Amino acid sequence: MIPTNSLVVSCQAAPGNPFFSPEAMALMARAAEAGGAAAIRANSPADIAAIRAVTGLPIIGLHKLGDPSGVFITPTFAAAAGVAEAGADLIALDATQRPRPDGTSLIDQIARIHTELGLPVLADVDTHEAGLAAREAGADLVATTLSGYTNSIPATAPDIDLVRSLATTLDCPVIAEGRFRTADDIRAARQAGAHAVVVGTAITNPMETTAWFAAAMKVV
């Protein structure tokens, strides 16, 4: 479903971003497809439905709900069902080893997505151990999405070491995701064994990328 060596573009905007609307995310997805993306990653049933209406590309769907300091990427089965209903082809969910808000286990959530929704699961993990546990729990693909977001030390670069350690250990596709911003980052991910690379902010968040350049203007 996600081709080998492909670019996935994450089309997401948060409240406060002028692009925070399903219509804007559908335009982003069209631009990504025209530019060569092989799949789209998108947040919320509304955005997913709008994107589904304009592209036949596979959609990795998720729903961010609740407190971002805990499990918040598709934290419950109900959230996954909403994402599936909106037209996603694959469900991305938080597969860190933190407690889940509804008290269910990762293994149960993945099993229900498989049996009741009939969709594959992409496990967003933060560590090597979480990646192994997610695969053991039945995840079909594993992504490095949450590396650098679950501890107090803010990360500034992509976690190539985690891509490599998971890709050399797991018997499923490993997706490189999180802070991939340049062609060199993509090459490093591929050399580390990534099946595909997800790029979000660097392509679909002009407010943030403007801030990068504006900050550079302040440095002499």
Ligand SMILES: CC(=O)N[C@H](C=O)[C@@H](O)[C@H](O)[C@H](O)COP(=O)(O)O
């Ligand atoms: C940590 C978290 O919530 N990551 C989210 C996951 O869906 C998105 O906000 C990211 O944009 C996406 O993972 C792509 O990463 P980047 O934008 O760094 O290319």
